[in-house]
Amino acid sequence: MVPRKTTLPKKGLALNPGGSGPAKAHTKKPTPWKNYLAKFGFYAGIVGIWELVCLLHIWPPHILPSPVSVAQTLYTGFEDKSLLIGIGVSMQRLVIGYSISVVLGVTIGLFLGRIKYLEHSLGSAVLGIQTLPSICWVPVATLWFGSGQVAIAFVVVIGSLFVIIISTQDGVKHIPPLLVKNARLLGIEGWRLYWEVILPGALPAIVTGMKLGWSFAWRSLMGAELLFATLGLGHLLNQGRVANDTSLLFAVMVVIVIIGLLVDHLIFATVERSIKRRWGLLVEEH
Amino acid sequence: MIDKSPLVEMDKGPSPVGVARRVAPTLSRPIKLRLAGVSKAFRSANGTTTLALQDINFEVREGEFVCILGPSGCGKTTLLNIIAGLDRAGCGDVLCNGRRVKGPGMDRIVMFQESVLFPWLTARKNIEIGLKSRGLSREARRVRAMDFLRLVHLTKFADAHPHELSGGMRQRVALARSLAMDPEILLMDEPFTALDAQTRWILHYELQNIWEKTGKTVVFVTHNIREAVCLADRVIVLSSRPGRIKREYKIDLPRPRDDGSVEVAALSREIMEILRDEIEKVMKEELDEGSCKECDVKCVGVTPDGRPSKTVGAG
């Protein structure tokens, strides 16, 4: 080993399997708990600085409320159930609109991916409409459906539908053609082809679309509630604005962020990972 | 009818078909597949047409193992797709069991070069999904899928997903699935080409065993001469593009054959002589399409019939 290294210094080192040792150590990922600790430290630091800035009285409390007062507002909000009701109402609206959107979006996307004519006609329309921010649909929605639940559901559906359609269509287009050919040879046709081959084949892309769709739906809902709805988190924001209650605004915003993170990380990330693993799309990390 | 036939034969050890093969001449058995004057041309985007297959005629009798051998690009996959009904012949007829082939059907199952298992299903479910088309009950599907996994020695991996299996295991599952469908003809498109030599060697053995047990009619396409000699009753040699039948060989070696054995090697060499000038043609064509400018001039005269000379100018 040693003499070879001295005779063939460069090549010998490069070929030496021992040489890959340090490289391996380098690519090794930090352990999760270290990650969490680092994250926690970061956020604790931010809150600390925020509190410090407030203690310095640079801005009055109705401009920048302190973390402590936001926490108090959160506490009373949960105690008198006003925040809980807001969350409940918003979530209910979201679930209704989002469910409609998923069913419609996946169905339309599956057909768009399979039928050339639809892709060229409806597909291009989808791409065009999709560029319109969902909040722009609010005036139309109120004219068509009044300012009730239907209008809100409409805005939520419109806000999240297109990204689900596009992801589903994309997933269908990327199913290997040989897989579909083979399905036909195995006598899988018609509805069975859609249900047992196309849908599962596109599922990883569909889940990604659903994840994006969820966050789009959430944003559209907040926009709609802010503009015309009663109850709900968006409505609470509006109340805070009217009452000049900045700490209520911050409290509601914190709730909105936390709900967003929870659903994204707990539900969608988990589902996405388990599907990708099962589909063999995820390279296992050791 | 479907759920029994090959399984019963399997359990009896050497199948009646396998035995009969030695005794009765192949010619006395009914014709399963007949190709008459099959040609196929592809039109490319820039308007030139490529003749892939020209006037292919052959017959395959029941229980026969026929290998179609030819250099790559000679139209083997095209031919198999036409037989499977996935592609349409430009002219000529394909008759399966005397009926004209109009589209894909469960009487002709193809096993492709790369694994086309459904990645979201386990090995067993991959087999079951085809059996569902055959109208088997849930329980019958399960039993039959396990039987065929046993045939390819993979019962331990019944609940593994394709990405958890090696390339050779995946092709075994694909083979089990194809056989479980109980097709009239099993079409195989270079199913072992992507595998390493050892795995291929083992699978050659297994395929021969399985074929003797089930007595299936097989059309096996390959560019590998030894593979063809090792597996086939009859080898049909195709010329380079456009694919035409160049010669036919009957292989009478006893089974199971070893693709490293002397007899297989000797026969392979004989076929190699025939195939050599075809392979040379392909190589010249490939040079033609490459960037080698001086070669172009020299190759023009040698370029085989099918190629229009204008590609030379374009390159």
Ligand SMILES: Nc1ncnc2c1ncn2[C@@H]1O[C@H](COP(=O)(O)OP(=O)(O)O)[C@@H](O)[C@H]1O
């Ligand atoms: N869909 C297609 N469109 C145009 N040309 C094709 C198509 N499929 C195959 N070809 C051409 O036909 C010839 C035969 O192809 P193929 O059957 O795949 O050969 P092999 O399987 O023997 O390697 C090749 O020259 C290929 O370029």
Ligand SMILES: [Mg+2]
């Ligand atoms: Mg091929």
